[in-house]
Amino acid sequence: MPVWSQVVASPSAVLLAALFSGHVLADFLAQTSTLAARKRRSAPAMLLHGFLVLAVHLACVLPFWSVELLAGVLAIALSHLAVDVFRARVDPRWKQPLASLLMDQGLHAAAILACWAWLASRGAAERGWIEFDPAWMPAASRMLLLASGFVFNAKGGTGIVRSLLARFPQAVPAARTADEDVYATGRVVGCLERFIVLGLVLLDQWAAIGLVLAAKSIARFKELDSRPFADYYLIGTLTSVGVALASGFLLRAVLFQ
Structure with missing residues (x-):
């Protein structure tokens, strides 16, 4: 079996793909342009975005449901909210939209990787409420990552282009x-x-x-x-x-x- 097939034929790999898919769907699909603008000056809008991040992540990782997973997803949502609040405060003074966007996404990715590493170390991915079949795990990981790639190009790509053109x-x-x-x-x-x-x-x-x-x-x-x-x-x-x-x-x- 190829190395990649061995890697993705594991619940932990599917969980990582699901967590990143949850981030992409929450930050680039569930978050409308109106909400993205309002959250910079409105606490309720920022909290709504945080709730959407939590809800989308929970939907994506539902097959792995456990108390530990809930704690991990809550940590991801709270860290996401903290990063966005920080960005909303520094952006007006920094005035570097592209660097701000890249920093924002880098911090979100780091938080997801940290939470995933903690969950994987505790075997949380193997204790889901469904029985995983190794035969479909590579396909599941690929589908999640492909969908995330196209969603990112739709919204995230537009954000990167606009941020650079703003210069x-x-x-x-x-x-x-x-x-x-x-x-x-x-x-x-x-x-x-x-x-x-x-x-x-x-x-x-x-x-x-x-x-x-x-x-x-x-x-x-x-x-x-x-x-x-x-x-x-x-x-x-x-x-x-x-x-x-x-x-x-x-x-x-x-x-x-």
Whole structure:
């Protein structure tokens, strides 16, 4: 049996995938743009986000249910809340949106890994209320991680691109015009672009990625005569594709080695 199959054919591996999936779903899917903005200035909104983090994690790890698991998930939710409160306080003074986002996600990941290590050391994953069949554990881990990868590219990728573009406000069309529909369309296009590139990376179709970029450039060819738009296009496209490539490489390393 390949090394990865031996690793994922264990309840602890599925639990780790479930915990990270819970984070991605809670932070990038359950959290709407409105809630993300309100929690920075409203304690009830911040508490609502913390409750959603707890609820989504509990739903994802339900097969492993135990008192120890409940304690671990509570610790993850509380640490998530503490990190978000800290970020809300320092962001107005720091004014580094990309660094803030990366720090935020790094701290969340560290908390999840710490709680998972504690749970695994106590054998909490093996004491769930369902009997695990090693035959489906690799598939379960892959499904959870693949779903998380696409959700992250949909919302997290948009956050990374917008955070980087915020450093160059003169290049962002929405900063100079009132046409928010155009900007919203750009976000959807970027999301679809990352989905396609991520899928092609996972399918090992590298040449097709170039065709995607070429097709997008042709569609925007006339607008590239404008220097501000060209800068916006290059920064946004390269960052967007970079996010999809990085997440694709990570998923391939985890899933297919």
